[in-house]
Amino acid sequence: MGKRATRVNVNGKSYARVVEPRLTLADFLRHELNLTGTHLGCEHGVCGACTVLVDGRSTRSCLMFAVQANGAEVTTVEGLSPEGTLSVLQQAFIDNHGLQCGFCTPGMLITLTELLRETPDPSEQEVREALTGNLCRCTGYAGIVAAALDASKRLRDGGS
């Protein structure tokens, strides 16, 4: 089966690879680019751990083939803030106990990054609805929702 040349811009850097069409975007990020911040849980679109931004929109990277991302701009958890720093949302996760084992966290951060960009002042209900596509099995959602609301307030206050 024919491999295809694929060029994807990930976190501001352009990568060109020749890949099998059946390679998912998630496996492309992890195995071809060594960007292992994107986690893979269920690999059939239920858990949301592999969520990345594709052209700014939250997307399950296990339900997209890398060849479909040819020419697209992808943001992974590694691209949310410059190396060695944390985004306002990431800091709010730490401050509000929004993570325990951390497996679901990259997907949570990506989904909430999109939500806060589109809806700067979300209600708790809006946060919970946005997170229905991301499963967490350890902290529960209380800390995650609190982190999202805290981050939205900090960003509206000028972000720090």
Added chain:
Amino acid sequence: MKPAPFDYHAPQQLQEAANLLASLPNAKILAGGQSLVPMMNFRYVIVDNLVDLGGVDDLRGIAIADGWLRIGAMMRQRELETSPEIARLCPLMAEALRHVGHRQTRNRGTIGGSLAHADPAAELPAICAAYDAIVHVASVRGMRQVPFGEFSTGYMTTALQPDEMIAAIDLPVWRQGHGFGFQEFARRQGDFALAGAAALLDVGAGGVVRRAALSLFGVGQTPLRLEAAEARLNGQMLDTTLIRSAAAAAWLTEPISDIHASADYRRHLAQVLSARALTDAARRAGVDVANAL
């Protein structure tokens, strides 16, 4: 890599896509991939050729002409959810879209893909059933129009031939001021509905129903139009008693039983959700009715 190997094709034109679909062996269309790719990852579906419509601009866009709304098959569900035209002209669809999967799947999932997949619990086929939508079907033989009532032929089965694809969907625009209601019951937000109902009501002077449409999903093998309820409503004065009596028609359905819900429970849900959807529609049409169920 979980799916079986396949060759990938990314046509830029509708004609090119139709030619590929007609000439390649064991070929399947890739629209948004939110149902197909999980099935490929499980190897429920194994294809030799995948024809990705993501680059076919002919299949995108929303147009309004002569009282009809035309939606390109490759419009993403979230694009429709946030479209001012859909909110203004087809508010029932805008409301239903908030229940379709999750934000991340709506960002990729398309209206054409949802109709072609034809899951009996899916929202968008039920909306098309309520509106008597026209499905535009493309192939190397040209275009043909299929009324939605003939499009959905059975459990996850449509009138599409193997070499055909959905190009666009036409929805008739109901009179400004019409009422609409959408209700579904799922264990969690974003889960497949156990049952749901979509209602449209055009109410004339004095609160008399000029036209009613009521469709159910998650109840039968395909979306169901509850014609007995519509017949009960048409030409009658809209009030709580009428809504309750119309919703009782849901007892005539023969729902599926599975591990998620028994047929009896689905029939109960169908009646309650029909009443609630009709109540919402009545209130939005300006008729003050009490809760029916």
